Amino acid sequence: MLLTTVARQGLCLSRSQFGVLYRHVVPMGTTANEEMNKFWAKNTRLNRPVSPHISIYKWSIPMMMSISHRGTGVALSSGISAFALAALVLPESYPYYLDLIHSMTFGPQFLAFSKFALAFPVAYHTFNGIRHLAWDLGKGFKIPEVYRSGYIVVALTVLTSIGLAAM
Amino acid sequence: MAALVTISSVCYRGVRPLLFRSSSLIRPLAVQKDRDCPYLISAKIHATPSNYAYSGSKAASLHWTGERILSIALLGLAPVAYYYPGPAVDYSLAAALTLHGHWGLGQIVTDYIHGDFKIKMANAGLFLLSTVTFAGLCYFNYHDVGICKAVALLWSK
Numbered sequence: 001m002l003l004t005t006v007a008r009q010g011l012c013l014s015r016s017q018f019g020v021l022y023r024h025v026v027p028m029g030t031t032a033n034e035e036m037n038k039f040w041a042k043n044t045r046l047n048r049p050v051s052p053h054i055s056i057y058k059w060s061i062p063m064m065m066s067i068s069h070r071g072t073g074v075a076l077s078s079g080i081s082a083f084a085l086a087a088l089v090l091p092e093s094y095p096y097y098l099d100l101i102h103s104m105t106f107g108p109q110f111l112a113f114s115k116f117a118l119a120f121p122v123a124y125h126t127f128n129g130i131r132h133l134a135w136d137l138g139k140g141f142k143i144p145e146v147y148r149s150g151y152i153v154v155a156l157t158v159l160t161s162i163g164l165a166a167m
Numbered sequence: 168m169a170a171l172v173t174i175s176s177v178c179y180r181g182v183r184p185l186l187f188r189s190s191s192l193i194r195p196l197a198v199q200k201d202r203d204c205p206y207l208i209s210a211k212i213h214a215t216p217s218n219y220a221y222s223g224s225k226a227a228s229l230h231w232t233g234e235r236i237l238s239i240a241l242l243g244l245a246p247v248a249y250y251y252p253g254p255a256v257d258y259s260l261a262a263a264l265t266l267h268g269h270w271g272l273g274q275i276v277t278d279y280i281h282g283d284f285k286i287k288m289a290n291a292g293l294f295l296l297s298t299v300t301f302a303g304l305c306y307f308n309y310h311d312v313g314i315c316k317a318v319a320l321l322w323s324k
Contacts, residue, residue, distance in 0.1 A: 036281075044282070074272070080268060080300060081303075084302070084306075085300075088303045102324050115322065126245075130242070136235055
């Protein structure tokens with residue numbers, strides 16, 4: 001008890017100096033990006049293994065929804081790029097290829113399922129995108145609110161996808 | 168507040184008075200153990216005091232704001248595309264979708280790709296992809312049925 005008090009007193013003495021030293025500190029002048037690059041350069045140079053994180057950390061709903069937002073974004077973007085590339089490369093027009101696909105169709109359920117499969121990532125990314133915009137306004141950060149908004153997004157996604165597939 | 172008073176009393180008046188104090192004083196100190204005097208060990212301070220005239224760039228901040236504005240614009244385009252399909256919306260959609268995707272994939276590159284050369288290569292590839300995507304969509308809008316009509320046709324069957 002005495003020892004800790006003495007030790008703390010030693011630290012406390014520097015406290016009076018702390019204020020003085022703070023005035024002599026110069027701002028770092030490096031950006032967060034530069035600091036990050038320094039981290040990666042050093043650790044890859046030393047060949048250090050990355051500590052297990054996603055393989056051991058317990059997955060939560062917000063985590064899964066976050067990566068799904070990124071996943072649907074990549075999938076949709078790839079789809080759009082593939083479509084654009086096809087438009088540039090393929091010789092025939094769009095209605096021609098659409099009729100071609102329809103002639104190969106395996107039934108109305110297949111069509112409905114395909115519409116659902118297309119609508120689902122669009123709906124999810126859109127609704128979760130709105131959730132993100134709400135966060136950007138500073139709203140809904142409390143943990144219960146995060147979960148509640150998450151469930152609403154999933155519910156809206158399923159309902160909208162079913163609705164769109166039925167059209 | 169009370170804790171601060173007790174800490175300062177220990178710091179500046181020395182140890183001996185503590186021995187004669189009541190036990191009620193000791194408890195707050197034990198609780199505040201980790202939050203009392205901050206220790207000074209070569210602390211690198213990332214501070215920008217107001218008297219330091221640092222002419223930094225606002226590019227990153229403006230980029231962030233631009234991303235949000237574009238997202239909201241794209242959100243608004245969806246009902247417009249449904250109720251007022253046509254070339255104006257087709258080209259707006261082509262631009263907004265491509266840019267939104269370009270910026271989104273750009274964030275992914277920033278998050279996962281490290282090393283000067285790899286970052287440069289990834290961004291160059293992304294730029295190429297986005298350019299081809301926009302070109303393809305514009306070509307489709309001009310020479311073919313257009314985005315709005317394409318979705319309508321796809322859904323009509």
